[in-house]
Amino acid sequence: MNSPRSIKQNAGPDTLPNFRNLGIMLRILLISNGLAILQAIMLANTWADVIQRMLEITMLLAPVLLTSLLLLWIAQPWLTRLPYWQGVSVTMTLVVALTLAIYELGGDLYSQDEVPKYYFTEARYALLSVTVCGILLLYFRLRAKMLTRALHEARLQVLRARIRPHFLFNTINAVLGIVRARPKQAETALEDMADLFRMAMTDARDLVPLHREIKLSKQYIALEQMRIGERLKVDWQIRDVPESALIPPLLLQPLLENAVYHGIEPLTQGGVIKVVLGYDDDGIRISVENPHVASTATKDRQNEGESLKVYEPADSTPQHILNKRRPNNKMALLNIRERLDLLFDAEASYQVENGDNYYRVEINLPYIKERPS
DSSP states (O other): OOOOEEOOOOOOOOOOOOTTOHHHHHHHHHHHHHHHHHHHHHHOSSHHHHHHHHHHHHHHHHHHHHHHHHHHHHHHHHHTTSOHHHHHHHHHHHHHHHHHHHHHHHGGGTOOOSSOOTTHHHHHHHHHHHHHHHHHHHHHHHHHHHHHHHHHHHHHHHHHHHHHHHHHHHHHHHHHTTTTTOHHHHHHHHHHHHHHHHHHHHOOSSOEEHHHHHHHHHHHHHHHHHHHGGGEEEEEEEESOOTTBEEOTTSHHHHHHHHIIIIITTSTTOEEEEEEEEEETTEEEEEEEEEOOOOHHHHHHHHTTOOOOSOOOOSOOOHHHHHHHSOOOHHHHHHHHHHHHHHHGGGOEEEEEEOSSEEEEEEEEOOOBOOOO
């Protein structure tokens, strides 16, 4: 049995801002000067004193800021190759070194007191430069994370938009399988399919009630049973699953579709798809198991310990007919894994077990409760 594989965390890696980007440079200038104005207000005693304080701060801030931006612009290609925290350390060290160097070169312009203060002024300017640099880097890091979250949400919308036409295509294929041989049943199936798609297309949320997904999946199975007949049976085992549980839409149906097309249909005698829905302290567990007779080559690879996810034909039907009647469902299963990744990150797991005569997909989700309307 394969060990459970946690959905990997694929949040974008932390990176330093692009110091060659005009927008980044303008933000650095605006935020730095904004912090300088705030410092001037805090140090001043009167409104007139604010201007004097601001001039004093600007005399050191302007050369440090402009020189830092110039050097960071030059060093940008090198900085991008460093790990994030190492790049932060290098950037802060550079800014502190420039601050102290310009302060020392300025001489009496910055140091007007004749009595030495045991490097207090130098330590203060070094601390200020580290603080301002840290605030800027923190701002750009949080901004990057917000943009990453927005990209993930956009990616999730694309995935939902992609799986629904896939669902439509395969369900229409199920109806086409009986339209000539049993036109009356096909007409009834089309009516059921209309209800099915109305349910599948109306809700654009990230999560839907579990009972709604179960209803949609049972309607899909009913359509496939009209085409395949008694060869297709489903054993539903729903064990104390709260009706308020939420799951991603169109999560269960693609698993059943995979079980029908790659498990039941190639078998002359058909078989039973076992669907187990459970709830425990770890959350919601969804398991879909179907019979599967692997080819000799598949068994050999399995004995060698490979992780198998794609079925090979188990009957003598010509390959071009198999390709026509069994659309590749790999895209739908990869879609599920990617949506789990985006919605739950490491809190969800996706496990595949491929035995000698069965294939099982098990998904574990955190329990999210539906809010009362």
